[in-house]
Amino acid sequence: MIVQEEQMLKSIYELKKRLGEAKHESGSKAGRSIADHLTNVAFTSYLLAQYLYSRNVLDDRHVTLAFYAGLLHDMNKILSRSLRQSSSLEEIKEVLNSLGVSESDLFVQENLQIIQMCVSLHQETGLVGMELLFNREEKFDKKVKILTKVIKFADKFDNFSNADLEKDRRLKESCESVLREIQTLSDGKFDRTTLFHVVLKEYRGMLTELIFEVLNDLLIEKHDLFPIARFPNGLVYLSKGDQREEPLEHLIFELSQRFLDHEGIARAIFQDSVTFESTGVRLSSSAFEMKFNRLIDKLLMISISKKDKFNEKAIFIEGLQRICEELYRNGGSHRDSIKEKFKLLAGFNLGQKSKSQVLQEKYETISRLSPFVNSSESLEDFAKRCVSELTDLYEKRSKRNLKTYLERYLTINLSVCGYNIVEQYTKEFVRSFRRYGPHKYTCSICGTSGEDEVVEAESAETPSLKVQMFTNRGPAHKRMDPKRHVCQYCRLQFLATKAKGLNYSDSQIVFVLLPENYYPDSFLRAMEEQVKKELNGTSNESSQPAMSDVIVSLFKKGKKKEQLKIIFGNMVYIPIPVSGNDLQKWKSLSAMAAISALRIRHRIPVRVLVTKDVQLLQDDIEFDENIWVKDAGVFAKKILLNRGVWRQFGEYLQDTNLRDYLFEFLSQPTDLDVAAVVVKRWEDFKPMAIAPSLFKIFGGDRVEEIRKMAELARRWAFRRSSESKPTEYQYTKPFLDAIKSVRKFDPKTEDEEVLEALIFESVSRSTDSQNEAKEFADAFLSFLKRIGEGNLINGRETLILNYAKYRNLFLGTIKLLVYESTTSKKSKEV
Numbered sequence: 001m002i003v004q005e006e007q008m009l010k011s012i013y014e015l016k017k018r019l020g021e022a023k024h025e026s027g028s029k030a031g032r033s034i035a036d037h038l039t040n041v042a043f044t045s046y047l048l049a050q051y052l053y054s055r056n057v058l059d060d061r062h063v064t065l066a067f068y069a070g071l072l073h074d075m076n077k078i079l080s081r082s083l084r085q086s087s088s089l090e091e092i093k094e095v096l097n098s099l100g101v102s103e104s105d106l107f108v109q110e111n112l113q114i115i116q117m118c119v120s121l122h123q124e125t126g127l128v129g130m131e132l133l134f135n136r137e138e139k140f141d142k143k144v145k146i147l148t149k150v151i152k153f154a155d156k157f158d159n160f161s162n163a164d165l166e167k168d169r170r171l172k173e174s175c176e177s178v179l180r181e182i183q184t185l186s187d188g189k190f191d192r193t194t195l196f197h198v199v200l201k202e203y204r205g206m207l208t209e210l211i212f213e214v215l216n217d218l219l220i221e222k223h224d225l226f227p228i229a230r231f232p233n234g235l236v237y238l239s240k241g242d243q244r245e246e247p248l249e250h251l252i253f254e255l256s257q258r259f260l261d262h263e264g265i266a267r268a269i270f271q272d273s274v275t276f277e278s279t280g281v282r283l284s285s286s287a288f289e290m291k292f293n294r295l296i297d298k299l300l301m302i303s304i305s306k307k308d309k310f311n312e313k314a315i316f317i318e319g320l321q322r323i324c325e326e327l328y329r330n331g332g333s334h335r336d337s338i339k340e341k342f343k344l345l346a347g348f349n350l351g352q353k354s355k356s357q358v359l360q361e362k363y364e365t366i367s368r369l370s371p372f373v374n375s376s377e378s379l380e381d382f383a384k385r386c387v388s389e390l391t392d393l394y395e396k397r398s399k400r401n402l403k404t405y406l407e408r409y410l411t412i413n414l415s416v417c418g419y420n421i422v423e424q425y426t427k428e429f430v431r432s433f434r435r436y437g438p439h440k441y442t443c444s445i446c447g448t449s450g451e452d453e454v455v456e457a458e459s460a461e462t463p464s465l466k467v468q469m470f471t472n473r474g475p476a477h478k479r480m481d482p483k484r485h486v487c488q489y490c491r492l493q494f495l496a497t498k499a500k501g502l503n504y505s506d507s508q509i510v511f512v513l514l515p516e517n518y519y520p521d522s523f524l525r526a527m528e529e530q531v532k533k534e535l536n537g538t539s540n541e542s543s544q545p546a547m548s549d550v551i552v553s554l555f556k557k558g559k560k561k562e563q564l565k566i567i568f569g570n571m572v573y574i575p576i577p578v579s580g581n582d583l584q585k586w587k588s589l590s591a592m593a594a595i596s597a598l599r600i601r602h603r604i605p606v607r608v609l610v611t612k613d614v615q616l617l618q619d620d621i622e623f624d625e626n627i628w629v630k631d632a633g634v635f636a637k638k639i640l641l642n643r644g645v646w647r648q649f650g651e652y653l654q655d656t657n658l659r660d661y662l663f664e665f666l667s668q669p670t671d672l673d674v675a676a677v678v679v680k681r682w683e684d685f686k687p688m689a690i691a692p693s694l695f696k697i698f699g700g701d702r703v704e705e706i707r708k709m710a711e712l713a714r715r716w717a718f719r720r721s722s723e724s725k726p727t728e729y730q731y732t733k734p735f736l737d738a739i740k741s742v743r744k745f746d747p748k749t750e751d752e753e754v755l756e757a758l759i760f761e762s763v764s765r766s767t768d769s770q771n772e773a774k775e776f777a778d779a780f781l782s783f784l785k786r787i788g789e790g791n792l793i794n795g796r797e798t799l800i801l802n803y804a805k806y807r808n809l810f811l812g813t814i815k816l817l818v819y820e821s822t823t824s825k826k827s828k829e830v
Helices: 005-019 034-054 060-072 075-079 089-098 109-121 128-136 142-157 165-185 205-223 248-261 263-271 285-289 292-305 312-329 332-346 359-369 379-397 401-413 422-431 488-499 521-535 546-552 586-603 634-641 643-650 658-666 671-680 690-697 704-720 728-744 752-766 770-787 792-801 803-829
Strands: 194-200 226-231 234-239 274-277 280-283 414-416 454-456 485-487 508-515 572-577 606-611 627-629
Touching: 005 034, 005 060, 005 075, 005 521, 005 586, 034 060, 034 075, 034 142, 034 226, 060 089, 060 109, 060 142, 075 089, 089 109, 109 142, 142 165, 165 194, 194 205, 205 226, 205 234, 205 248, 205 488, 248 263, 248 401, 248 414, 263 285, 263 488, 274 292, 280 285, 280 312, 285 292, 285 401, 292 312, 292 379, 312 332, 312 359, 312 379, 332 379, 401 414, 401 488, 454 488, 485 488, 508 586, 586 606, 586 627, 586 634, 586 643, 586 658, 627 634, 634 643, 643 690, 658 671, 671 690, 671 803, 690 803, 704 728, 704 752, 704 770, 704 803, 728 752, 728 770, 728 792, 728 803, 752 770, 770 792, 792 803
Parallel strands: 606 627
Antiparallel strands: 194 234, 194 414, 226 234, 274 280, 454 485, 508 572, 508 606
16 A cells, blocks of 8 residues: 555645644644644654564555554644544544545554554653553554654654754654664564764755755665754754764765866866856856866867857967966966966967957967967867877866865865864854955845855856846946955855756746755655646646645746746745736735735645845745745735635636736725725635735725715615615615715805705715704715815815716625625624
């Protein structure tokens, strides 16, 4: 019995929908989401059971049972009853059905009883009667006993809020004690009884994600560790014993090398290492981080790509000259050798060059100086000769700073099982303030300072950020010198961001999903595959899991699939391409994003960050609320203050034109104008509660005079109507008649008493109560003065000019009164 990850993801969604935002009210988990805790325990149980299955300790069915036993282990929280009352087989079966579980084998009596045992015995003080039954029943073998310990471990482990397990040594030892119990029950087949953990002290977006990715592979491959959980700040593994025998310095050295050898980093460096600009060949600083043959390959590609405009051999010689000039600057005792090698290859001295800045003239000069340009030797053969002649000198004299700074960064920030190089961290902390302030020594992104750590930013290395769009000393977004200065750590982060294919763009926003729990790789891959299928239109909609559906719905229909790149990792990055004039305005975009974030949070146990930045730092992921829209507009903030109704509103975005309605709301000048639009679209909103809620959010019910008139008009409509439900015309007739009186009124020749008489006369046609007619007329006059800011004449002009708006507000108030009356009656009947 193996249940697919897609089905498990759907069960998580259904559980989250059932529990909503319910939180633990007491104990060590007080304030934490119950659904998120159950999900954590399910994932950890699933992973541990998978490992035990691989060691022939458990059967394949136990892996599935571990997941669902973990998901249901707090049945008392799910059903809001005591554990004894909520752990019957019928209750467990009912909850499984509510989670959409379709695997029939899971409902076999024996399997339900195993889940029941896990639910009852996962705590230190479980149900005594259940434990006696468990020990007496012969059909429950040792494997089931192990399974109860698996759930017990996962439940304990979820008390950790981050990867630094050293902060709670007692909890760590308690978890390891349960692992030793499993070892004993498995007759020693399970031997991973120690928790091993690595922590990074600060978060740096894709740099952190890529470090964790490379580090995870290294630890699994070299140290035979088994991943059990990951947090935003680190990774946790099961190990066979004390893994700290290797010095931390050795781990950092190997991790740094593997990081820079990573295919994505190598590609990011290679991509823009050599470029052809208006001034000719340009080398980025990271060009010298590559091996020499790769650098020459890139120069060769650039030269050939421009052969339609200029002599490709002359372009290549120019690039070679720039490489040798850089080597010469750092050449020391090898400078003469570098000059000789260049002259041997190019045929002229290293310092010789054209004085002209015109490219055509520059390359004509190189063609005259270099015999190679006019020779029959092919450019490819010449490139090979350059590699042969210069590789040794390049390896000796090229500056490879990235590895040095990556090692320094890891030395400062990486902690393994609580051990880090404290002395180095202290030195770095002191040095960071030594040159703080001047723009040339202070990073414009993270604030790190230092004479050698901060360099001028280069466009070639950034993820499409403009280096002159921001300065430390000039106005933001002003194209002027000095250029943006960044530290070497931000430089590394630039390259990691490019390596992951994430680039800054004015026409995109980024959703960052911060898991409340650990998603195993198999679940991430399942979600990723389902998203790809849905984006490509190849998924089976009948089996479509709601977890990935919400991600797919973020993308506008008709977008080219190659533009859509979702980065699945411990944190999921979803860059959303946007277009259109409305979407370029952050006011509109942030409101749309807020609704999408509400939908994500409702379906997936994550916190959601919405931003346009791609260079994230620790401060960006530290927010108290479950959703943070950076620099949110007023409308977006209003959405986040009324989450339930706006989330329901958003559920229909991809199926109807409600997206257009949202932008219609955003285009209104005031909240009351928005409330009037809500009334116009009232019947389009489903479920029925959305329109009244939106109307109230935007203050449609707060105009006292309109509410007073609406109460009277509603009462009159029911008196006059022969039907049980009056029409809109019957509801609004008194208000419309009053407006006609206002139009007839001539402020130049008539006074307020005349207007009052006209209104009273018109309203009297709708009621036989003179007192009520007078009450309506007084409220109407008071309303005119309100919108005229105390001046009746101004109020008249405002009403005539905004007739549709105020008519809709009046009708909306009546609809709200009808809705409130209807729901009140239904609640009394229940």
